[in-house]
Structure formats: C-alpha cells, structure tokens
Amino acid sequence: MSTSRLAGFKDLSVAQRRELVAAHAGADALSVFDPHSGLGLEQADHMIENVVGVLGVPLGVATNFTVNGRDVLVPMATEEPSVVAAASNAARIARVRGGFTTSSTDPIMQAQVQIVDVADPEAARLRLLEARQELIALADQQDPRLVEFGGGVRDLVVRLVDSRVQRYVVAHLVVDVRDAMGANAVNTMAEAIAERAAQIAGGRPLLRILTNKADLRLARARAVFDAESVGGAEVVADIVHAAALAEADPYRAATHNKGIMNGITAVVLATGNDTRAVEAGAHSHAIGPDGRYTALSRFEQDVDGNLVGTLELPMAVGLVGGATKVHPVAQRAVQVLGVSTAAELAEIITAVGLAQNFAAVRALATEGIQRGHMSLHARNVAVAAGATDAELAAVVARLVGDKAVRADHAEKVLGELRAEAGR
Ligand SMILES: CC(C)(COP(=O)([O-])OP(=O)([O-])OC[C@H]1O[C@@H](n2cnc3c(N)ncnc32)[C@H](O)[C@@H]1OP(=O)([O-])[O-])[C@@H](O)C(=O)NCCC(=O)NCCSC(=O)C[C@@](C)(O)CC(=O)[O-]
Ligand SMILES: NC(=O)C1=CN([C@@H]2O[C@H](COP(=O)(O)OP(=O)(O)OC[C@H]3O[C@@H](n4cnc5c(N)ncnc54)[C@H](O)[C@@H]3O)[C@@H](O)[C@H]2O)C=CC1
Secondary structure, rough: OOOOOOOHHHHHHHHHHHHHHHHHHHHOOHHHHOOOOOOOOOHHHHHHHOOOOOOOOOOEEEEEEOOOEHHHHHHHOOOOOHHHHHHHHHHHHHHHHEEEEEOOOEEEEEEEEEEOOOOOOOHHHHHHHEEEEEEEHHOOOOOHHHOOOOOEEEEEEEEEOOOOEEEEEEEEEEEEEOOOOHHHHHHHHHHHHHHHHHHEEEEOOEEEOOOOOOOOEEEEEEEEEHHHHHOHHHHHHHHHHHHHHHHHHHHHHHHHHHHHHHHHHHOOOOOOOOHHHHHHHHHHHOOOOOOOOOOOOOEEEEOOEEEEEEEEEEEEOOEEOOOOOOOHHHHHHHHHHHOOOHHHHHHHHHHHHHHHHHHHHHHHHHHOOHHHHHHHHHHHHHHHHHHHHHHHHHHHHHHHHHHOOOOHHHHHHHHHHHHHHHH
C-alpha cells in the first residue's frame, strides 16, 4: 500500500490508524503496539538490571514522508506534544518538491586504545603502524560473524594526544560494523588488541572503548521546501535569517539542535537504538572547525527562490544487537519503516531530524511556537488539572481560545464547566 499523503490521518481513531499502519507494514494486526502486549516484564528483566516495571511512552507515526522517492511511515516514540505533528507537517511541505534525498558513508565506527607511560611516543606511533596488519588480524579474529557479513577492521590509525598529565599514544581501530550499532563489537576488538598494542608501543594499556564521536559514520538528508508552500519569499528569507543566527550563536544553536533531536531521538528510541550514543555523536559534531558550538543543519535559498535544508551528522544506529532485536515494539517499528539495512535506517532518521528542524524554525520565523505547540500541549495541561475524557475537548478549546494554556487557568475553567454542568 502506498502511504501517499495520508491526509487526515490525525482525525482517525487510534484503532483506524493502527489498521492503516498494519496494512502498510504488511502485518495482519499491530497487536504488539498494544500497551498490554508490548514489552513484558520478563523481557524487560532480561534487558536491564533491578527491573520493577516498564515505562510506557506514546508511540506515534509521522505521515507524508517521501525519502529517496519511497513513501515511509515513521514510528516516533516521544512524550512531547506537537513533535509528530510538526514532522508530518514538514514532510507534507517537502513532498511538494519530491521529499527528502539522503545518503551516508559506510557504517564505520572507531574504538580507542589509550597507552600510557610511553617513553618515545613518536617512535611508538610508527612501531604500531608497522604492526598494522598483525593488529588488524587480531581484532578481526574476535568477530568472525561481522567479517562474514562483509564488515571488519578497515584501518589502524595512531594519534598522539597531549594532555595536562602526559602525551598519550591513542590507537584507533577503524571498523566497518555493517548493520550493527557496533559498540559491543568494537569494544571487544579494542580489549583484544590492547595488551599487544601496548607491548609494541612500550607502554601500559588503559582505556579500551569506542568513541561516540562517530564522524566516519555520517548520514545526510537534503530537501527543497517549495517557497509558496513555505509561506512565500519573505518567510523563506526569515527562515534563512533564523538558521544563520543558529550558525553564529551557541545560545540559539543549542535550541535549534534540540529541535533536530526532537525528531531524531524519537525514531532512535522507537527502533530500540541507543539515544545517548546518537545524541553524543550529534553534539560532538556540532563543534565547527573554529572550535565553536554551532547549528547542525543549514538553510539556504536556491536559484528558484525555494528553501533548501541540509543536515549531516553521525548516526550510529543498528538493526542487530542491543535492544533492537529484543524489544518487540522496536522490531515492529523497523517493520513499519520497511528498512533492511542500518544505513537506510540512519538516513530516514536524519530526514526526520531535518523535517523536525524545518517545522520548528518555520513556526518560529512566522507565528511563533506557542500557537501550534501549545494548542497540542493544552491536552496535557487539561488532564493534569483533572479533566476527564468527557471534559477534555471543552477545556482544551477554552485554554486555546483564551490564549492561556496554563495549569491555574485549566483548574479555573474546569471549575466553571463543572459548576455550569451542576446547575
Ligand atoms: C503544530 C503544527 C504542525 C500545526 O500546524 P498547522 O499549520 O496549524 O497544521 P494544519 O492543521 O494545517 O495541518 C497541517 C499538517 O500538519 C500535520 N498536523 C497538524 N496537526 C496535527 C495533529 N494534531 N496531529 C497530527 N498531525 C498534525 C498534519 O500532517 C497536517 O496535514 P493533514 O493531516 O491535515 O493533511 C505547526 O504549528 C508546527 O509544525 N509547529 C512546530 C511545532 C514544534 O516544532 N514542536 C516541537 C516542540 S517545540 C521544541 O521543543 C523545539 C524548539 C521549537 O524550541 C526548537 C527550536 O527552537 O528550533
Ligand atoms: N559508548 C557507547 O555508545 C556504548 C554502547 N553500548 C551498547 O552497545 C550496543 C550495541 O552494540 P553492537 O555491537 O551493535 O551489538 P551486539 O554485539 O549485540 O551485535 C553486534 C554483533 O552482531 C553480529 N552480527 C550479525 N549480523 C550482523 C550484521 N548484518 N551486521 C553487523 N553485525 C552483525 C556481529 O557479530 C556483531 O558484532 C547497544 O546496546 C549500546 O547501547 C555498549 C557500550 C558502550
């Protein structure tokens, strides 16, 4: 089934949405998305330690995404109102000009081996490089499955890092991890070569761990947002101004990048991937060549006057290993996305990050964030004030109408409605 635009998806009931998503994923029913049949206590107890329960996070589906010409429904797990709506809204505008175009590097992760107390670091560096083949072979022996799947060590790089204590020799194993996120895989390799590497360097092995600055594993997304659909030439120009401030000013960049991560983290979480690893990679990548923290995305006006958005960042996500293969909901989310490689997943996640960023910045450059975001957040405020299902719509309408989406006002409105009903 083509998802085409799926206009009006938001107006369907939860049951109707599930039917549509199930049909799209080629599944009979999405029973596993049911809160009572998702992650069980027993499975949870195998995943982490000292388990006492399972936390439910809303799982939504962003619509309207076209990525490299393919319509995609995007599962997003988030507690924040308006994130799924914003992504769908941006994707609706992007598809006017063909949607998102993506690409990525090979899935290369790196592990570091720190060697301390080396008398001659410069010479140690060359001794390690002379032993490159031996060390690579030793590392590859640790993971025959990965090698079988076409992955394995691609290079050995040696850096000298001057710290306030001493000059460290730091060997990097550069590993193609194929469809894995790869942390466990490269950590095993780093631990296996550490003793031998330190012996060759003439020092003592200390840290043996991957780096989350996965700057050899980049995913990229690009989209042209049609000027008219964006709101006209002035809005395009103002979005470029907004993005330029984020590039120039770390205070704005942090919020701009948070908007990107609203989308990225939601898909990373929905697919059972490691949100902290992706966030660490993103923020380390937000440091520009001049050492300043800056925006991860760029927005420009093209020759036709349309807005072009681009995003490039490390994206260490996998389809095997970690929770991706264990969590039943994550597996179903991957099925809905219709991806079969980690690279495809990484690219879709990056497209969602760009969409999310565009939606937020467009709102900020026009009417402001409050109308769209707060009208959706009003439901949370009303429920927190004690509104029942039957009272919810009336309370939300009053909060939005009064432009006062606040707890005290919700309590006041609720009191008034109940007094009227009691009369
Ligand atoms: C909220 C909208 C989308 C409303 O925007 P709108 O123009 O009022 O929406 P609309 O009713 O015309 O609908 C347009 C499309 O948006 C989607 N849409 C619209 N409403 C819904 C809904 N209820 N449920 C699901 N989807 C929805 C849906 O795809 C819909 O198409 P349709 O289905 O009608 O054919 C818009 O104002 C928007 O994109 N705002 C940005 C919101 C945002 O970024 N939220 C993130 C939280 S704020 C934050 O944390 C980050 C920030 C902002 O600080 C980052 C930064 O500073 O850069
Ligand atoms: N700093 C960090 O980010 C750290 C993260 N982690 C955790 O590590 C986990 C991910 O580690 P992984 O090595 O991905 O998991 P993993 O070790 O469970 O799975 C990867 C293994 O799967 C096998 N495999 C089977 N099919 C494959 C294919 N098609 N492509 C690649 N490998 C295939 C390979 O032997 C590979 O080594 C996550 O849970 C993450 O939270 C662990 C330590 C540190």
